[in-house]
Amino acid sequence: MNGPEIHLSLAPELRFFAAPERRRERTAVITDGASTLGHVVESFGVPLTEVGRLLVDGRETAVTHVPGAGESVEVHPVVRPQRVPGAPLRFLLDVHLGTLARRLRLLGVDAAYESEDIGDPALAARSAAQRRVLLSRDRGLLRRRELWAGAYVYSDRPDEQLRDVLGRFTPSLAPWTRCTACNGPLEDADKDTVHERLEHGTRSTYDVFARCAACERVYWRGAHHARLEAIVADALEEFGAPVA
């Protein structure tokens, strides 16, 4: 390329997206003179879902700006908590984030997820059709233009992923109201109604029942409950009280 030279500064939080030799505070870039600022930032490996303010010579500028010679560009991260206007906050998770999906549902957060890989175009289309924030660790997926909204998930560990998403979007938490298997709403169910769906041991031992209105799965306070209680308690302590 033989176009104008600009200088680009990535905020520290965004530098790990770039190749090691471009993680400096300020990097000289030769552009092609036609590409937008959005393309230049993406060429550094930074998904635009992670970018907040863009400043050109100190002035806030849109991603569609075509940078000219000598301009200095500052790339800032999204502000947390991040608001996503235009629809109730709900998520769509890619195929690698099943554990995170179940934990969000446990907290009552609307988290769509298919355990089958439906492919990037279908995921992006579903994000657009249902106005869901797509959560992914796949930067290529987050670059798809048809996405309604998206967010990079910064950790590969489910407990850190959960804190990342809860801290970034601060969704309302309503634990034990959503089916962890299918994302459907839970409703109270009395013992008689769910009787035939329970094992004998469960029938005599447990009293608290709920049933998924979508898939009819029955929930009770079972053997794994202590671990789930701990996840819920930690989330409520750090990210707010449950919704009444």
Ligand SMILES: [Zn+2]
């Ligand atoms: Zn269900």
